[in-house]
Amino acid sequence: MIRMIFLAVSVISVISAALVWGQTTQDSTDRKADSEIRRLNAQEVDALLHNDTKALSILWSDDMVVTNPLNKLVTKQQVLGMVDSGLLAFTSYDRQIEYIHVYGNAAVVAGSETVVWAGKFPLAGKTSHLRFTGVWTKQAGRWQQVARHANIIPE
Numbered sequence: 001m002i003r004m005i006f007l008a009v010s011v012i013s014v015i016s017a018a019l020v021w022g023q024t025t026q027d028s029t030d031r032k033a034d035s036e037i038r039r040l041n042a043q044e045v046d047a048l049l050h051n052d053t054k055a056l057s058i059l060w061s062d063d064m065v066v067t068n069p070l071n072k073l074v075t076k077q078q079v080l081g082m083v084d085s086g087l088l089a090f091t092s093y094d095r096q097i098e099y100i101h102v103y104g105n106a107a108v109v110a111g112s113e114t115v116v117w118a119g120k121f122p123l124a125g126k127t128s129h130l131r132f133t134g135v136w137t138k139q140a141g142r143w144q145q146v147a148r149h150a151n152i153i154p155e
Helices: 002-049 053-059 076-085
Strands: 060-067 073-075 089-103 106-118 127-139 142-152
Touching: 002 053, 002 089, 002 106, 002 127, 002 142, 053 060, 053 076, 060 076, 073 076
Parallel strands: 060 142
Antiparallel strands: 060 073, 089 106, 106 127, 127 142
């Protein structure tokens, strides 16, 4: 009887340890993805401030879509064209990430942004406060943004 109890406790201990180790491994993977996505978001802001379409092209998936603050649905190529033409530009861009959740090879990022528009944008010279949501997926071994929604918060 004591032998059976010892065996049962041993089996339960091994199973518990395996479950905890598996959760720790997943948590570690999620933390690594969270850190990488935060770094990529900072790169995106820097690229937007410097009109760096080459960097943006790498960060964004070829099939990325954006619902922009003008309530237009635009593609990656259209956004890059707006940056190239000077229509979309910023003199200041502060992004605060308030939420990241990793779902395996996908992640959702949400937060707030304060921007000062520049260039030929209709709001050039004005400050806007925005809410945003971005969706990132891991494609070909690297994270890329596949969708973004941003809207201006009414005063």
